[in-house]
Each structure stands twice: as structure tokens, then as C-alpha cells.
Amino acid sequence: MSGPRMTRSTFPDPRPPEQRERGGMLRWRMALKMSMRQSLKSWPSSVLVVLLVLLPMAGVAAAAVYAESLSPSAQQRVDAELGEADAWVQAPGMPSGVRQYLDDPNAQFEYDAASSHDWIEPPADVADVIDADRLVRIELGSAAVETVAGIGAFQVVLGETWDPLLEGRYTLLEGRAPTAADEVLATPEALERLGAKVGDSVEMTKPEQTVTVTGTMSSRLEENPESVLFAGRGDAYELDGYGTTWYAEGWHATAGDVYDLNDQGIIVFDRALVQRPGDGGQPVLERGSGSSWAFYSAATATLVFCTYLVLLLAGAAFSVSAKRQQRSLAVAASVGASRADVFRIVLFQGTILGLAGGLLGSGAGIGLAALAREWFGDGSLSYTWGLKVPWWMLVGLIIIASVVGTLAALLPARNATRGDTLAALRGARRPVSVSAKRPKVGLGLIIAGAALVVVAVIGLVVTYNLPTRDLALTDKVYPVGTIAMILGPLLLQIGVVTAGHWLLAQVSRLLGRGRLGGRLAARDAVANPGRSVPSFGAIAACAFLATASIGGVATLTNMQAEGHSSIAPYGSVVAWMSGGVISDDDDLFIEDPAAVAPALAALADDATQILRDEGAGSTVVVSVPAGPSYTSDSDGEMRFDGGQMLTTPEIARPEHCAATDECSANFYERSGGGNQLFAIVAPDGLDVALGTEISAADRSAFAGGAVIVTNPQWLTEDGSVVVNSWRPEDVQGMSDAVFDPEADPASLPSAAHTETRDGILIDTETVFDESHQVYISPDTAAELGITATPSMVVADFPGITTAQLDSLRASAESETFSRSTDEMSVDLSFSQAEGPPAAAPWLWLILGAVTVLVIAASAVSLGLSRVERRPDDATLTAVGASPGVRRSVNGWQALVISAFGCIVGTVAGLMPVLGVVFILEGTGQEGLAFTEVPWLWYGLLALVLPVAVALVSWLVPPRAPDLTRRTAIA
Template identity: 30%
Template sequence: MVAIPVAGLSGVALVGLSMVPTVDETIAVELGQAEARINMISSPDPSLIQRPARPGWHQVEMDSAGVPVNTQADAHLVDPATLVPADSTLLALRSTDVTIETATGIAGIPAVEGETWNAEFDPKYALVDGRAPQTNDEILVTAAGLDRLGVGLGDRATLLDPERSVTVVGVLDVAEYPDSKIAVFGRLGAFTGDTQPSVDQDDFYLFDHALNWTAVQQLNESGAVVLSKSVLLDPPPVGSYQLQASAELQGAATTVVTLTAAGVAFAVLEVALLAGAAFTVGVRHQQRTLATVASVGGHRRTLFQIVTASGLVLGLAGGIVGVAIGVLSGSLFMAITGDGSAVQYWGYHLSIPILIGIALFAMLIGWIAALLPAWTASRLDVLAALRGARSPQVVHRTGRRWIGISIIVAGVAMTAGGALAGTASFSTPGVIDNSSLYQLSIMLVLAGPVLAQVGALLVAPVILSALAALVTRLGTGARLAARDVVRNRSRSLPVLAAIMTTVFVGTMLLAFFGGSDQASRESYERWNAEGQMMVDLNGWTDGTSQIIYPIAPEVSTMLREQFGADKVSVLSGVQPASPEATDNSPKPLVVLRPEVRCELVSGSNPAGACDAPFWLFSNGSAPQIWTGTIDDLALILDEEVSRDAQRALRAGGAVSLYPQYVQDDGTIQIDWMPASTMVGDDQNQKVAPLSTKTIDAVVQQPAHPIHFGVFMLESTARSHGLAPVTLRVLASLPAPLDDADYDQLWGSLRSLTGGTDLLARYEAGPGSTIETSG
């Protein structure tokens, strides 16, 4: 009972510490052998400050509107080459992406331009096979890229946009990439066409010149943020620099410490209950031995020490065994789950001091678990124990019962108080306003159930008696067993404690992880029903011109033949105002019910104050109104269309997938708004519509919210002055698509559009990344 939780602690310690980098590991992965990485983020600003080891955390002085006060938006950035000594080496690396033909089709993959093969970047980048590119028509790939592209060293590959042929001349290993990651590398400008360093796009790596903290602060004033090897090795004292974001990091760290401390305390109590129950049973079996010791002059203190010493010995033994099992299990877990990335497990961080501490912690738990049995053993009836007689049952007064009930009430109150405190700590969902109150809520929620459990143990005799009275009616065997449990409480209560503790821990973990999973599922945003693929037929030809391709029949055939789609629908939509709209041409807008509001907030959850799906309040590029047949609506809903909905559609009405669109009179309201006022505005703003129409509507909600608002027949839409156009193909697929399938899909779509990318999206549901190409 001691070894099992200790094994868990040891394994978690090994895996957790291995996921935290040392300074040397951070330098190796982030910088290689470079002295610093410099990124220009603004024009010179004397107020720019950064965190020493996290240059991504930086800030500048701003006015009340959130605009920097010391720089202008169109101000030029300083060339970093002018900020470092002339005799130092400064290499630029640029991240981009390319479209390339693969063995199965076409894929968009990340690319890096610059001298990644330079030996000074090792081990961040390491050329493991072949040679460095000598021209812009030669590239390097990762090992996984060879398989994905279906090429070997010296073979040709085809880049698209624009189309040209390149030669694969080497294999590059990237420390932070998993083994399955595909990427390509080339000379500066090999993919973007810009062979000169770009101040606002490139990462600049400095060699042969160290930058201390003072030098980094001087570069900050020039508009740069810097990750410096010297600063990582010799950071400035904590508190010697000021940064607003550091409070957020400190709050996160405090939360982690709070959870860890509460978890350790919780483990001590739970393991003590489990091991204590075992020690209690063991002491009863040792009564005659202990009585013999007492009969030859042993004092109560001696008996107490004998039992507690056995707790120490067993605790240490359980700790050693548990540590060994935990280290072995953690090592096996990392070996199985490792993906080859240096940032997944930065190293094998086996901390001997921590493991020794865990073993000593186990010994302490054993000693604590033996305290109560030792106290009981020191007060045993020697003569009765030598005769083998059982000690008479002690009849406790109702005081213990009421104490237990009081403790249960206190535990429940603490838990409820923690829940209320946690709710009060959020200003809006997802935004913690009071971190101290939030940490207190965590402590209360963890401590409350444990305290209630202790109270339940005190009233356990009453519970056993009540259960015995119920089961006596089930037969002679049940009656005799119930009486035995009630009369031998010293034997039954430890067993009850062990079972109750185990069930309690299991239930708590299931509730915690289940609640987290459920919250994730509820907040997950689906574009269409799970198991469906959508292909939008509108694309951008030159980055500014949008075109709708009349290829719906070809896309439908492709989805059926290549991917086995059993149901395919071609959907038309009423286009909203385009992003470049500047005129007052009327565009239709489905109006939400007047009480539906969305007060946008800042923070990690901007939709936290909305009382409907967030996308309903956004005038984006996706249509609100879709048209098609009743079968098309059934595919959208992924269920049969209700009879009411069918009658409404045939009668010239509409079906709303959200009740927020249907007004009190049972209609949807369509306002024709000036196009220039719709782009970027939310529906809380009051702009007078050019005209308004209402259409009778019913509500049929899908199983989960999806990005379809209102549906009607095409004839109905046109009768109300709407102009739907073919915009999307929706298909139900028998299985998710893998990388090879997506390569094939993307290649097929580009062949239909003449090289333009279309958005293709498979909805896998929560727990899986939504696959997106284009």
C-alpha cells in the first residue's frame, strides 16, 4: 500500500523533471553554438523591456488606448547588423512554408531559409547526410520528408507556387522536431525569392560575441528582444527587472506550487488511511507477542516504539520498492511515448535527491500510519491477550457520532466555499481576476472532501449498524455476516476505511478528468457534423481577388471515388459583405433576438460573456443563410429532418439551427444593411437597415452547434430577393483522412482550380485536431 503511491510519485517525478529543460539543454535547442538570437520587433523605444530568459514576454509603454507612446506604426526597424560589433558573425534564418508535390499528391509543409547546415548551429540543426545546398535549386529535407516526398538523395522534387524543380541534396535533423515532422530547408531566398535579410521577418543569430544583461537592455532600447546564452547562464537577480507579464507567470507558478503542496498533503492522508488500516489488522494479529513483551517488563512506550518502528521499516521498504518500480515505469513510459523531439523530454533527469526524499517520505507515511495502531497496542489488556481472549467492544457515546457529523458538515461547507470562491475569482469565464482567491479555492476544494471523509470514518459504526439492519432481511447468511461486521468493529472499520479511501480517490480522479474532458468537449467548436468533410469552392487567386470555382460536380465525384463518400451535398449560400466592401450596397443580415448579447472581453476567452455561440455575433465571410434540398439539410444536421421542419420548408419558410435567430412571432428577421457598415461590426451596434423582411421559421437544432445558421429552399430564398450561389460541397466520409489522403485531396483540388488552394476541412470532433489543408 505504501509502494504503489510511491511508485506513482517516483514515475511522475522522473517524467515531469525530464520535461523541464536545464539551462544547457535550452541553449543547445534554442541557440546551438550561437551566443544570442536577436529579433527586431519595433522601432527604437526606450520603454521596451523583456524577461531575461523569455524574450517573448516583453512590453512597452502605452497610452490609455493601448497604443505605444514612443514609436510610430510606420517607423522603420533598425538593422541588427548595426547593433553588434562589425567583426561578429550574424546569420539570418527565415521561417516560411512551401507547397510541394509528395508521393501521394500535394502538401503544404514548413520551410526554413538560411544556413541551417552551418556547423555552428549544431545541435539545434545538424546535417546528418548529404551536403549543403550550393544554389537556390538545391534543398535539404528531414528524414521523414524523404518518405513523404518519395525521394532519395540526388532525386528531384517539385515545388509549386511557382512551379519549379529542385534537387534534394541532404538530410537535416532539427532538435525540436519529432521524427515524423517533415520540413524543407534552403538558402536564404530559396523559397521566398528575397535573398537579403529581412529585419522584420528573420531571426538573427549572433556568433563570436557574448551579450550580457546590460547589452541586452541596450538592444531592447533599439527595438530588439534577445535570447542570450550569457544571460541564460548568468541571469540577473530576481526583482532587478520589472515586467508586467511576470506577475502572470508568478501566479501560474504559485498555482502549481499550491496544487503540488495540496497533492502531497492529500497523498499523506490517503496513504496513511490505507496503510493504517493494514497496521491495525496487523497489530491485532500481534497482540499475544506484544503482551509477552509487556509481561516481562516492557513499558507502554516500548510497545509503542515496536509498532512505530515496524511502520518505519515497512515504510522504508515500501519506499525503496516503490521508487524502483516508479523509475522503471517512468523510463519505460518515456521510451514508448518519445517522438524524437528534444523538447518533449529534454533529457533523462533522474534526480537522486528527490528520489531519496520520496523514499524518506514513504518512511514518514509508514510511521504516521502506525501511530494510531501503536497507541492502541500500548494500551492492550495483557492478561486477556495472553489468554487469547478478545477485548470487549467499547461502547462509545453519541459524542463521537456528532463530532463526525460536524466534521462532515465542515468538509462539505469547505468544498462549497471553495466552489464559490473559485467562481468569484473569475471576472468572466476563462479570465482569472483574483489569483489569491483562486488558489484558496483550490485548497478548499481539495481539503473539504478529505475532511468529510475523516468525519465519515467517525460515524462509520452508525453506518454499519444501519446497513446491518437492512441486510438482515436478505437471509441467514447475510444476517450473520452483518452481525459479525457490527460486533467486530476493530476489524471491519479498517477494511471499510481502505475501501472507502480507494473508492474516494478513484471517484475524485474520474470526476476531475471527466469534468475537464467534458468542459473541453462543450467548448469545442465544430464547423460541421463529426465525420463530415467540407470543401469551400471560393478561393483567392492573387491574395486580393476572390473567385468561386464552378467545380461542385467534379469535387463531388472526387470525394466519392477517392474517399468513399456515401452522402454528398452541394450547398448554396447567400454571401455576406466582402472584406473590401466600401459602398452602401445592401447585404442581408439575419438578426438575433433582442435579448441575445455578447459583451466582448479581453483575455484568453473573448466569448466568455456571450450567451450564444460566439460565431453568431461575427459578420465573417461564411454565409448565415444556406439553401438546398431537404436531403441536404438532413446531411447538415446529420439526422432526419423533423416533420415540422419539412412542412415549413415546403410552405416557403425557413429552418433555423439556433433558437437565437427566431423572433417571438415565429419568424426570422432579415435586415438589408449597407455593406460598408457590416464588415467588422458586431450585431450590438445600432445601424438602421435599408429594408427588412420576415420569414416564417421553425427551429431544429443539431446534436452540437455547427457553423450553419439558417436553411431554406433555393426557391424560397430567391422569392425574398436573396441570391444564393454554389459555395460548398459537404460529404459524409467512412473514415478520417491521414496525411497521404490529404496530399491526394489537395492535389486533386489544385488540379481542378488550376493551382489555387481551396479550404478542405474534416471534422474529427473533440480530442482530435481538426485537419485543415489550404
């Protein structure tokens, strides 16, 4: 016979009915005692199960403890916020009809929808509206201070922060409190940044004064302590405009008091109300941030996935363990143990081992969280609240671990009650038969899962393309379709596992015509479904997760790459400069380009020198056309100076027209959208600005007046670039007709002057944005009447380090403060031009992670297989089989189980990935095309990985057989 026999579920049970159990709790106690003895006796499999439960529980417990430790407890929060005060009060103003949450004053909700929502102007002082024994007023100001690295921006806390009422919120660490206007306190981190010590003098540039550091102070809730100073009340410092905080002593607010103050534009943080807000507290679903919910969602998904894997692999381990206990269980049955007793003995082993794994995993999780805090703790506010253990959450994890262990032992316990006691005492094994019902159920689930994905994809595409796609009814189709695309592959996997024994039987029939090793391996997998089916199910789950993750990463990086553009070549360092004239009402805008250009030119020289001092190679200054001078009236309308022109290149063949010959550029594209989209570069700096080598001929043509472009959309059919000159008032404030290619030309303004210049298309690795796709030389800019203003310095800076970037940014901060005046503000910043995110590193990471999981699952499966096959190995050796045959059986068995799981998981994971591809194509959205699906990675996952696992299994030599363990043939 070439395969296992098929049986019907209606096959009569030959076992005689049992009498009703007697003994009650005594039987449960005996079953529990025997379970503990069996767990200790079969300690290798017990350790395996404990480890399988322990590892995911330790990870989840560590994540829970680590996350809990990043935020303060309720008591820590009020102590840090208030110190010794009873409450604080702020008057930021708020719309009418809005109230604060009692436990989070900065979070507000609308309680009166009928309110006008007019802005409530708060009082300047709250002393008259609250009945407090004493108030301490604290304000925030700013200052520019000379540091070791240059000039830095500092926050100045103004007020008597050293008052005993604020002890805990602010703490005087060393020295004394300031007693004069030219004295300050500093945090220890700020003192280090200043390069000073207590008693030293420090120079300020805004305000211009010399101050003496009289001591150090800590600020409990400060995220950036290296930039904080403390001073008494005074008018020398510019207030930041963040409002004032009054700390109250001897005043406790009720909920009614808080709401009455809200009606006056005042919010309250009260010690008692924050800890016990009652109905006025913030709802749980609103309390966490988006990152917190994402974290807990990811942790929950991880726990569910790990639980599924543990159920499968621990179930396989219990199946092997139960078979090895067959004789012991038969002895118990022969002396009076009922089938229920046998069931409980095996089931309790799962409970005991699951409980042990949960307890050890929770303890390990606490230790891992403590180590993680030591490793990742950077001294910031999040790491100062101490280690917090969410005990109730850990108790829940321990209960989940016990349930998982119990469920993993459920099926092996059920199988242990079957069979003949006498045959078990002889050591005979019952022939395995394949159910005729399960393949039908599994096939139904497989078809249902695939159909669900197909219907979801078609439904989503059709719904999106309907004219009524934005109605409330059709909006419900989108979440339902998304859920169906996730549920479908899961049903397919469940179907494959349900029909797994039958599928393995079919593989066995195919391999039955092959070599001896393959035949024996396939038949062993069919003969032990309790071990083989969960094993390939676990591998399939890992492969499914990897396939879906690879597809998600590829889709995301593809979309980011398509929309990515840069202002400079990838990897280069850019010094970005901007500036403006300060008007009388402190609004920043460029009134006179001639007044700003000299300051930016000097700033460009300084930036070039800073870059060279840090080790940059070649540098080039990139300039942009100075915008036309204008003034703004009280209504915000721009008034341009007469006679000035706006000179722009014209998009001749827009990128979005590549798919059709009938598409043409609209007025917005022809006029540059009112922006002078030229980058002005000296000919000898083209290589650095474009990140590629320019030929001598192209450089010469560029110097002679040609225009270099990095995108063919700027070129006409004959390779020219059209340059238009417009009156600024004609282009600014155009209606929506500027985006309509079919708009009547008579309704649109005409260019005052048009000319064409030779175009040179340069192919670059960098995808530049539209403002940096058209390059002209300074001489060409002068010919076109363009006034150049330095915009950035591009430096070829290979291998720049984080420390160098930090140094450049510190220098930029110093330059910004030193060159800004009361009449003019300039800004310098440094950054590295980065290319689009690469998918390969993430794909390798995912493949590496799933490889570890697959190898781990395979190792568990194959390790159990080798243990369970020891009697068979002894029999093979006794009848003359060579070690090569046994090695071949190991390799083939690894190939069958791992290939089965990897292929099934990859196919299931491809379903949602291809569904997303077809949805994007069907709805005209940008994204991953069918040809861009990472097929190579899926080939590595589905085909190469199983072969590698099989090869490793073949290379590991089998254990020397123990001929005394030969199985009796019954």
C-alpha cells in the first residue's frame, strides 16, 4: 500500500463504555501529582515547552515594563508638576463652550456645541479670581548666550524658582539664589555647555549684558536641560509668549471651580483633581498618544502571533512527549485510571509548564526591561521615573501563558485517551489513518479565503471608481474590504493546517516513487501528524508574516521613492541660508532684496569656511533669483514695485503627460507658478551641484549661455528651453484656471518677453525637485536681468559623521545669532541630503528575522522528530541501513516540512500584497506595480530557505542508534 488508509468519521468506536468516575477531588489531586512527576521525568521536552512559552512572554513583559517606566505615576506627576504647591493656574485663553479635562488641563473638549466659540481673553493676573494664601509667578523668556561652541539659544525661567513652595519642581543644587538682575542660575548641563562654573561671568548677546552664575538648579520636567537658565523677575529678557504659570498655596479647586475658571480662559492643574478626576477625567481612548496606541497595538499583535506559534510548536512537543509516556499512561490505566484521568494527566502537564513559562518569562521580562533602560537611557526626562512594573498586566500574561500551555496539551491529551491499553503496554503503536472529513473542511476554508480576497479587491476597486464613492454608505466598504483582505489569507492558512495531514499523505504518495530516504521521511511525517502538521503550520505562519512584511516595505519604499526629491546630490552636505528685513510690526518678509543679498553673501562665505574646516571637499554656492520687491497692506495684498519682472523657465512636456500625446502644460506650469525656478551656479561648480561629472563641451556651452536641466520636461521637441518674463502682478493670485490645460488663452495673461536657449539634459542619480532642475550660469542670469541671491552652499562631504553634523549645527546656531540684527534676521542651517529610503536593508532584515524563526521552528520540529524516531533508527540500523540512509531521512524530512510551510505561507502572504497592487492599479494610484513586486525575495523565502534548512539538517549527523530501544512489532 503506497499511503495511509482513509477513514470516515462515522467509523464505530470499538472501546467499551466506561463506568462513572468515583473519587472526586482525589482523582484531580492524583492527576496533578502524576503530571508533575511526568513533567520532571521527561525533562527535555518539558524544558523545550517552558522555553517556547517563556521567550514570547519575556519579550511582551519586557515591553510592558519598559513602556510603563517611561511615564510617571500619578503621584510622581503631581509632585513633579507642583513641588510643594497645591495647584497651578495658567491663563492661555480658550474658545467659549470649551472645557478642560480635570486630569489633563491642556486637553480640552467641547461641551456646548451651540456656543459661539468666541475667543475668551483671559485676565493678566489671576490673583483676583482665585482665593489662595500665596501665589508664586513663573514666566518663560529667551536669551542668546555665548557658549563653548558659539552663541546658543537658551530658555530663561523668570521668577522665584528657588521658593520653598516649588521644591521638587525646581531644586537648588549648589550655590545661592540670584539677588540682582545680572545674576542667574543654570542647570548642570547648561553650565557644562557654557564652559563655566559657579561664580563665573557669562556674556549674553540678547539681551546684551554680562551675568554671573550664582549656582545650579534642576528643572524636573525639562526635556532639554542643557539650554535652561533661571533668573529673577525683570524686563531685560524677551518673553517667549507661552504664558505665565501661578503656583498656588492654600487653595484647592473643585470641579465646579475649574469649569468656572475655564469660562474666563483659565486652566487649572489641581493636586487632588488630577489624581481623582472622576467623571471629568480624560477618556481612556483619548489619553494615549498615537505612538502609544501604535506601540500597544504592535505588542498585542506580537503576542497573538507568538501565542499561535507556541500553540503549534508546544502542541508538537506535547504530542511527542505523550507518545513517549504511552507505556506509563497505560500502566496507570491498567491499575484503575480512567480515560478522564489520563486526559487530565497530560492536560495538567500543559498547565504546569505554561505556568512555569509565564512566571519565568515575566521575571525575565522585568530584568530585560531594567537592562534596556540602562542601555538606552540617555538621561532624558522619560528615563528618570524609575523602573515600574505593571503587576496586573504581568498577572494577565501569566494567566495567558497557563491557558496557552493547557491548549497546547489539549489535542495530545485527547489522543492519549485513545488506543488499546494492552497494546500500549507491549509498546505497539496504533496505525495512523487520514480523516476523510478534514480535507473537505480544509479545502472549503482555502477556497473561502482566496475568494474573500478576490471579492474584497474587486469591491474596493469598483467602489472607488463609482461616482458615489464619497457617500457614507460606500465609505463603509473600505474598512470591510481591508478586514476581508487580512481575514482571507488567515482562513487559507487555517484551511491548509486543517487539511495538512491529507496534504502530507499526497506528498507521501509522490515521494513513494523516489529514493528510500524520501519515502521514509514522508511516511514518518504522515505517521506522526501531531508533530508534523503543527510544525509546518508554524513555519507557514512565519513565512506569511515575512511575505506580507516584505510586500508592505516594498510598497512603502516604492511610494516614498516616487515622491522623493532633493535640493542637492545625495550624500552631500547643504548649508541652507535665508533672511528677511524686519518690518515695524515684527512681521518677517523680504522688502528689499538688495538689502538682504550682502548679508546672505557674507553668510555663504562663512558657511563655506565652516564646511572646509570640518573636512569637506569641493564646495559651491548655489544662488536663486531675488524675488521682486513688494510691500503688504493691512489686508495682506502684495504691491510690487513697478518695472520689475519675474523670469521663469517654461515646462514644455509635463511629467504627467508622458502617458498620453494629447496632454499639454497648463498656465501654472508654463509660468513657473509665480516662482523663478532657476538655480544659478558657476560653471566650475557644476560637478558638485549636480553630483555627476560634466563634460568639457557641456561646461563650455553652459558658460556660453546654454541651460542645463535634469528633467526632460523642461525641453521642447528641438531640445531648447523657453524662458518667459512676466509682470509679477499678472501671475500672482491667478484663479483655478491656471491648472486647466484647456483654459481659453485669451483669459490668461501673456508673457512680456519670451526667448529660447539651448538646453542640455544631464542624467543624474539624484532626483531634484522642480526648484533645482534648471541651472544657469551667473553671466546668463545677468543677461536675463536676474539678480542672484545666495541660497545654499553644497559640499562634497563623503563619510560625514554624526559628530561633525552636530558641530556644523552648533556653528550654524552661532552664525545665526551673531549676524541677525534688530533690522534684519538671517538663518543658517546644515543638513545632509539623503536619498530615497532603500528597501533592501529592510528586506534583508525581515528575511533574516524570518530565517531565524523558520530555523527555530524547524529545529524544534526536526529535534522532536529525531527523538521520536530513535526506535525507528535502531530498527533501520538492525536491518543493515547505512548512516547515509538515516542522514538522507533527516534531510528529506526537513525539506518536506520546511518547504511545505514556506510555500504555503508565501502564497498566503502574497494574496494581500497582490491585492494591494491590483487596487492601486485599478484606482489609478501611485504604488507598487506588478513587475515591481519583490519576486526575488519571495523566491528566496519560498524555495531557497527550505533547501538551506534541509542541507543543514542533512549535514548534522544522526545520533548513534541504541539497539536496545528497538520497537516491538505488534
